[in-house]
Amino acid sequence: MTRYAYLGPEGTFTQQALLSWVADAEHEQVPFGSVDAALDALRSGEVDAAVVPIENSVEGGVSATLDALASGDPLVIVGEVLVPITFVACARPGTTLAAARAIGTHSHAWAQVRGWAGKAAPQAIYVPTLSTASAAKDLAEHPGEVGYDVAVCAPIAAEHFGLEVVGHDIGDMTNAVTRFVVVSRPDWLPASTGRDKTTVVLYQRSDRAGGLLELLEQFAVRGINMTRLESRPTKESMGSYCFSIDLEGHVQDERVGAALMSLHRVCADVRFLGSYPAAAGTPISVDPITSDAAFVAAREWLDRLRHLGG
Ligand SMILES: O=C(O)C(=O)C[C@]1(C(=O)O)C=C[C@@H](O)C=C1
Structure with a gap:
């Protein structure tokens, strides 16, 4: 199991x-x-x-x-x-939003409801918690110890921990x-499905003009679409960043394999974080010049050239 x-x-x-x-x-x-x-x-x-x-x-x-x-x-x-994601505000019976002194929830949840909080409970301060459900659980089980009287969580968590919903569907964005x-x-390594994503983290050799462009063009010239690109500090020194990237395709796809090989040459390090079926979306459309068949034909052509004369 x-x-x-x-x-x-x-x-x-x-x-x-x-x-x-x-x-x-x-x-x-x-x-x-x-x-x-x-x-x-x-x-x-x-x-x-x-x-x-x-x-x-x-x-x-x-x-x-x-x-x-x-x-x-x-x-x-x-x-x-x-x-x-749908959020509710919940509290122990008797608490109203107007009287709330503090609101507890996960930082990512707070970022999604702070517009609502500014209007519904402008006097309340924010208290970060380990998760949305932990905000609800701790409020239900240790009301005197947590520093907040309203929790923001999923409707299911409010119900599970027996709290009263004081604000429905409070997310700033539907x-x-x-x-x-x-x-x-x-x-x-999950098998390739034709609608996959691959996640990698790229570490540059040095910070210089065009450095990021050089990494990204490895995808561009092979017709690979990126769906997420973020820079994160490497934590080693000020200004040192790595790039976390999701791209369309599977490491078994020729164009993705070729891009990763080039990145392996160009980068100080490439951390492969997996190829896996995308949760949503239609099959990836691949230009004929970057199809598996085109890469295989190109390699066969090169092999023939290399074997000329023996
Ligand atoms: O606290 C939770 O319930 C989580 O699962 C974490 C988490 C997150 O990290 O983004 C998940 C979804 C919501 O966007 C808010 C919080």
């Missing part, structure tokens, strides 16, 4: 992602207090896989996940799940979506 680590406790959006990934398959769910703890448990072999948030349509990349995947023992992404990834130790 597969043991999955996830950002807990019960009732997080991450758990919703996990539930939709495993569907009815037999599995065990192991909640952790942070993304780092979930990925450490995967690295140590305590669990077989982990589900963690990586990107939100409103607030962007989840730095904790991007950084934990970019360093340490290698891990790979084997799948992704998109979860529509249609917010968070993307979660299923992570494994690097012993699993």
